[in-house]
Amino acid sequence: MSLTTSLLIGQSATAWAEGFEESQLAERAAARSTFKKAVEYARQGQITKSRDLQHSLGDYPLAPYVEYQLLSSRLGQTSPAEIDAFRERYPDLPATPLLYQRWLKAQGQRRQWARLHSRRYDTTNADLQCYFVRAQYGVGEKSAALDATTKLWLRPKSQPKACDPIFSIWRGTKRFGQDIVWQRFNGAMQAGERVLARYLQRYMTGTRQTAAKAYYELARQPQRVSWRGAFSADTIENRDAISYGIRRYARRDAQKAAVAWDTFRRSHAFSAVERQLLDEHIAVELAGDGQFPEHDQRNVLASEFALDGMVNAAIAHQRWEEVLYWINRVSGLEAGKSRNQYWLARAQQQLGQPHSFAELATRRDYYGFMAAAQVNADIELNAAPAQSFSHADEMRLLAIPGIVRAVELFAVGDSLNARREWYRMTEMQDASTLHQMAYLAQRMGKLFLAIQTANRADARDDLTLRFPTAYAVAFQEASLRHGVEPYLLQAVTRQESAFQVRVKSSAGALGLMQIMPATAKLAIRRGGLTAVMGSGSGKAVEQDLFIPERNIEIGSYHLSWLLRRYSGLRPLAIAAYNAGESRVDRWLTKARSIPMDVWIETIPFEETRNYVQNVLAFEVVYRELEQRSAPVLRGSEWVTPSG
Numbered sequence: 019m020s021l022t023t024s025l026l027i028g029q030s031a032t033a034w035a036e037g038f039e040e041s042q043l044a045e046r047a048a049a050r051s052t053f054k055k056a057v058e059y060a061r062q063g064q065i066t067k068s069r070d071l072q073h074s075l076g077d078y079p080l081a082p083y084v085e086y087q088l089l090s091s092r093l094g095q096t097s098p099a100e101i102d103a104f105r106e107r108y109p110d111l112p113a114t115p116l117l118y119q120r121w122l123k124a125q126g127q128r129r130q131w132a133r134l135h136s137r138r139y140d141t142t143n144a145d146l147q148c149y150f151v152r153a154q155y156g157v158g159e160k161s162a163a164l165d166a167t168t169k170l171w172l173r174p175k176s177q178p179k180a181c182d183p184i185f186s187i188w189r190g191t192k193r194f195g196q197d198i199v200w201q202r203f204n205g206a207m208q209a210g211e212r213v214l215a216r217y218l219q220r221y222m223t224g225t226r227q228t229a230a231k232a233y234y235e236l237a238r239q240p241q242r243v244s245w246r247g248a249f250s251a252d253t254i255e256n257r258d259a260i261s262y263g264i265r266r267y268a269r270r271d272a273q274k275a276a277v278a279w280d281t282f283r284r285s286h287a288f289s290a291v292e293r294q295l296l297d298e299h300i301a302v303e304l305a306g307d308g309q310f311p312e313h314d315q316r317n318v319l320a321s322e323f324a325l326d327g328m329v330n331a332a333i334a335h336q337r338w339e340e341v342l343y344w345i346n347r348v349s350g351l352e353a354g355k356s357r358n359q360y361w362l363a364r365a366q367q368q369l370g371q372p373h374s375f376a377e378l379a380t381r382r383d384y385y386g387f388m389a390a391a392q393v394n395a396d397i398e399l400n401a402a403p404a405q406s407f408s409h410a411d412e413m414r415l416l417a418i419p420g421i422v423r424a425v426e427l428f429a430v431g432d433s434l435n436a437r438r439e440w441y442r443m444t445e446m447q448d449a450s451t452l453h454q455m456a457y458l459a460q461r462m463g464k465l466f467l468a469i470q471t472a473n474r475a476d477a478r479d480d481l482t483l484r485f486p487t488a489y490a491v492a493f494q495e496a497s498l499r500h501g502v503e504p505y506l507l508q509a510v511t512r513q514e515s516a517f518q519v520r521v522k523s524s525a526g527a528l529g530l531m532q533i534m535p536a537t538a539k540l541a542i543r544r545g546g547l548t549a550v551m552g553s554g555s556g557k558a559v560e561q562d563l564f565i566p567e568r569n570i571e572i573g574s575y576h577l578s579w580l581l582r583r584y585s586g587l588r589p590l591a592i593a594a595y596n597a598g599e600s601r602v603d604r605w606l607t608k609a610r611s612i613p614m615d616v617w618i619e620t621i622p623f624e625e626t627r628n629y630v631q632n633v634l635a636f637e638v639v640y641r642e643l644e645q646r647s648a649p650v651l652r653g654s655e656w657v658t659p660s661g
Contacts, residue, residue, distance in 0.1 A: 049078045050430050060087035079422045082108050083435065086117055093124040098133065110420065112438035122146055126180065131156030148181035155184060164188055172198070174205030176214050189221075196226050203230055204258045212237055226255065233259035240266035244278035252286045261292060265299050272303035294318070302327030308335050316343075322352070333361055334620040336612070341365040356385035363389065364615070384631040387638045387650040388615060399642050402479035407457035415451075415458050418443065428462065433520070440467060444474050453477045460486065466516035485639050488517050489530070492567045496574035500545075502581065505646070506588065507531075507574055509636035510595065513629060520564050528563035531573030535560050538572045545575040587655050589618055592633045597626040611660040614651055 056071035072084040089096050089104060101121050108114050125134045126149030134153035141147060155163035167188040170181060188194060199221045206215040219230050236242055236259060243249060243263030249256040260282050268275035279300055283293055301311055301319055305328050325348055332340035342365040345358050352358060359378050366373035379390035380398050390397055415421050420443040427436035444452060452475035459467035465486045472483040497504040514532035515521050527534050538559050562568040577595055584590035594602045609617050621627040634650050641648055
């Protein structure tokens with residue numbers, strides 16, 4: 019069996035080694051070692067040493083990545099012929115377009131306008147877009163370049179520094195003026211880009227600048243929109259400001275915003291579309307305060323935004339007639355979604371009407387499980403039997419070059435490029451092959467890839483892939499120490515990281531259970547975990563969070579602490595795990611002694627709302643897989659605390 023078609027993920031995966039000669043395993047290990055040295059030499063600029071090792075790799079699947087690193091290390095000196103040769107040799111390598119983009123940027127930095135202009139193409143990369151326009155200007159196509167610059171400049175967000183030189187030229191032309199500055203300023207305000215909006219005021223003069231300052235203040239003090247005479251003149255600038263201010267004001271005081279809007283809609287020449295949008299915003303915010311429109315005003319509310327807002331408000335206020343009315347106004351695919359079906363049945367139940375909980379209870383999702391609990395029905399997982407995945411299937415996949423490279427990249431520790439290779443492969447395979455790829459990922463221990471690939475294969479009923487039971491011993495031991503069900507711990511981990519070990523969120527959360535270092539240090543002190551975790555200080559904690567058993571230990575303790583804080587009410591503890599205790603406490607002050615399903619549905623943060631629902635549903639699945647059934651909510655969990 020050739021090296022290419024018999025790769026192993028790593029020496030730790032001993033099961034993969036069965037049937038292979040020791041010489042083959044040794045050959046593979048030597049190739050990996052050589053590859054890593056070659057890449058390191060390339061990064062250090064030791065070109066000759068790197069190339070010598072590259073040549074010794076022969077047909078080793080990752081040899082192209084040595085060349086990739088060699089070119090990456092000297093982009094400014096790489097010739098067009100070299101970059102084109104690489105692109106021609108490795109068109110299917112995910113790193114190839116990335117390298118090409120970086121090389122093009124380097125040409126832009128070196129002002130190689132003719133070269134860059136000849137290679138223009140449509141791209142979403144902002145830096146390249148700027149360089150391409152500059153190249154266009156640099157080769158003499160000035161009018162077209164300045165027209166393109168106008169489009170770049172009008173974007174309601176800050177553009178990269180690569181755009182600054184062409185923006186400077188453009189501002190010296192007749193294309194630049196007060197009207198276009200206002201257009202971008204208004205766009206920035208509407209998009210929440212207040213730093214850009216403040217910056218743009220420097221280009222305004224006279225009444226336009228005065229109007230911009232008044233508009234800008236509405237972000238901080240939206241009630242200013244109602245001040246007598248503040249926006250009384252019927253100008254474009256004032257209509258833009260009023261549209262922005264009324265929406266923000268309505269979030270704070272819908273009734274006063276409605277009064278102000280009633281005056282403006284009669285005195286200012288707003289378009290029919292603008293009137294409709296503001297009418298809808300006012301109506302939704304009033305409903306949020308419990309003031310639902312009269313019957314003769316309801317038919318004008320027909321947009322998805324308006325209907326969704328009215329449904330949410332009706333649920334929050336437990337106005338079941340309103341829930342029934344507004345959900346029945348929803349049409350198409352939205353109407354059939356589990357969420358709408360659950361709240362339709364809930365309203366019917368509260369109004370003493372026949373309901374459809376039993377039908378909804380057959381669905382495997384949060385609302386299906388909640389429906390099952392409402393009628394004491396058994397949970398139905400609707401799981402498909404696990405697929406067979408033979409050695410022959412494995413070898414067939416390992417004959418596909420992209421998969422081979424992904425496997426090897428994981429083995430040498432290059433997870434970034436490994437994922438790129440894997441994701442590219444998922445875009446190119448049929449559903450059956452994708453399903454097998456998911457099993458391969460699971461066998462490699464890349465559970466997050468198994469989950470993602472199974473979803474892409476539309477194999478959502480294959481729960482052996484989508485709900486792995488990794489680190490079972492660690493979860494069980496932590497469960498016993500801290501009094502948290504292992505199914506809940508697994509559910510949190512499934513939602514947080516999909517069982518990725520060395521992962522860091524944009525906020526800085528680390529590892530399997532996505533724990534912030536500050537939270538970890540606090541948990542170590544609170545729980546007296548120093549005997550298990552060490553000192554609990556500095557960088558040591560961050561490294562500990564990448565060790566599965568220690569991450570699970572800290573996360574389990576933290577979750578147990580939250581459960582104690584919230585009297586064992588899992589929805590509240592889960593919400594606090596995601597959003598923090600202070601937010602949950604604040605949300606509870608406005609929602610004492612209400613049904614828990616209503617509280618969950620009306621969590622102000624969409625991320626946290628989805629998080630709580632997913633974790634509760636995942637826990638049900640994990641329980642059912644272990645034949646330890648329990649309802650999604652239990653006993654006192656059906657009502658929020660009274661105080």
